[in-house]
Amino acid sequence: MEMDRNTFISVFVLLGIFDHSPTHTFLFALVLGIFMVTFMGNSTMVLLIYLDTQLHTPMYFLLSQLSLMDLMLICTTVPKMAFNYLSGRNTISLASCGTQIFFYVSLMGAECFLLAAMAYDRYVAICHPLRYPVLMSQKVCGLMAASSWVLGSLDGIIEAAVALSFPYCGSREIPHFLCDVPALLTLACTDTLTFERMIFICCIIMLLFPVAIIIASYARVILAVIRMGSGEGRRKAFATCSSHLMVVGMYYGAAMFIYMRPTSNRSPMQDKIVSVFYTILTPMLNPLIYSLRNREVSRAFMKNTVLGD
Numbered sequence: 001m002e003m004d005r006n007t008f009i010s011v012f013v014l015l016g017i018f019d020h021s022p023t024h025t026f027l028f029a030l031v032l033g034i035f036m037v038t039f040m041g042n043s044t045m046v047l048l049i050y051l052d053t054q055l056h057t058p059m060y061f062l063l064s065q066l067s068l069m070d071l072m073l074i075c076t077t078v079p080k081m082a083f084n085y086l087s088g089r090n091t092i093s094l095a096s097c098g099t100q101i102f103f104y105v106s107l108m109g110a111e112c113f114l115l116a117a118m119a120y121d122r123y124v125a126i127c128h129p130l131r132y133p134v135l136m137s138q139k140v141c142g143l144m145a146a147s148s149w150v151l152g153s154l155d156g157i158i159e160a161a162v163a164l165s166f167p168y169c170g171s172r173e174i175p176h177f178l179c180d181v182p183a184l185l186t187l188a189c190t191d192t193l194t195f196e197r198m199i200f201i202c203c204i205i206m207l208l209f210p211v212a213i214i215i216a217s218y219a220r221v222i223l224a225v226i227r228m229g230s231g232e233g234r235r236k237a238f239a240t241c242s243s244h245l246m247v248v249g250m251y252y253g254a255a256m257f258i259y260m261r262p263t264s265n266r267s268p269m270q271d272k273i274v275s276v277f278y279t280i281l282t283p284m285l286n287p288l289i290y291s292l293r294n295r296e297v298s299r300a301f302m303k304n305t306v307l308g309d
Contacts, residue, residue: 010093010094011091011092011093011094012091012094012097012172012173012174012184013090013091013092013172014080014081014084014090014091014092014174014177014178015173015174015175015176015177016081016084016085016090016177017081017177017272017276018085028082028085031078031082031276032078034280034281034284035074035078035280037284038280038287039075041067041284041286041287041288042067042068042070042071042074042283042286043067043071044287045064046064046071049061049063049067050064058136058138058140058141059121059122059125061142062114062118062121062141062144062145063118065114065148066111066114066115066118066247066286069110069114070111070282070283070286070287072103072107073103073104073107073108073279074279074280074283076100076103076104076178077104077177077178080100081178084177094164094168096179097164097174097179098161098163098164099160100178101159101160101163101179101180101184102157102159102160103156104178104179104180104279105152105181106152106153106155106156107152107156108206109151109155109156110148110151110152110153111148111152111251112152112206112210113147113148113151113206113210114144114148115247115251116209116213116214117144117145117147119217119218120144120213120217121136121141122217122218122221123217123218123220124136126221126224126225127220127221127224151206155202155206158202159181159199163181163184163185163195166185166188166190166195167188167189167190168188169189171187172187173187174187175272176272176275177272177275177276178275178279180275207252218245246289247282247285247289250277250278250282250285251278251282
């Protein structure tokens with residue numbers, strides 16, 4: 001038994017979130033349906049913005065990056081979960097686990113910074129409309145998007161590299177449907193307190209810093225809207241920002257619940273349920289929120305549908 005506890009583990013078992021009861025089978029089918037809707041919705045958003053020249057603006061370019069991130073995020077988690085459930089083989093190698101951690105953390109971090117960039121874009125559009133072409137030029141917009149990808153990838157590389165450096169022994173079972181760092185660390189047979197503190201600091205930077213930018217941007221936007229004399233102008237300004245605020249509220253609320261809580265207050269089931277929300281449901285809702293509340297996207301979709309026919 002002592003030798004078993006100290007045996008190095010290179011293959012893990014993802015416990016998942018569903019069993020094979022009728023209720024869970026239905027929920028699994030529902031997740032697959034959500035995955036298809038998310039895949040089609042985000043792919044359509046990326047293609048529409050790429051094909052329609054009237055959508056070649058900073059706001060829609062950033063939106064296309066958000067859709068691309070959501071598309072990659074759900075493809076990082078759901079296919080593996082579906083394969084494990086359908087095949088009954090819930091194993092994942094240490095290398096595959098590290099790869100999933102890298103993409104998962106990178107995309108989550110990149111989306112945090114991108115949402116802050118989108119808030120700044122709305123601030124400039126409403127508070128400094130005459131300077132918008134300069135402050136949100138093609139070069140600036142591209143730099144903001146690239147910075148989001150780079151900063152997110154840097155966080156992903158650090159967390160994946162450090163997580164893979166720990167020795168894992170004893171139990172092979174990860175109480176999650178994906179290789180999430182906090183869940184994986186529970187299996188480490190060495191002290192991980194320093195790394196956990198580092199993750200907490202990274203969360204402050206990746207979550208609270210962008211949130212501060214978003215709050216500051218929208219505080220200025222609200223003040224500018226209040227000063228508007230035209231009721232129609234106020235309506236258009238709030239309509240422009242409301243979609244983004246809905247996405248920000250859903251995304252950051254769930255992410256902070258997962259990563260900003262003390263380890264002692266963590267529950268594996270709570271983590272899995274909330275992870276389903278922001279890795280599966282939120283990527284589906286994003287294109288629906290933006291397309292259903294945006295006339296330009298609806299126009300582009302109808303135009304390209306007619307041309308396709």
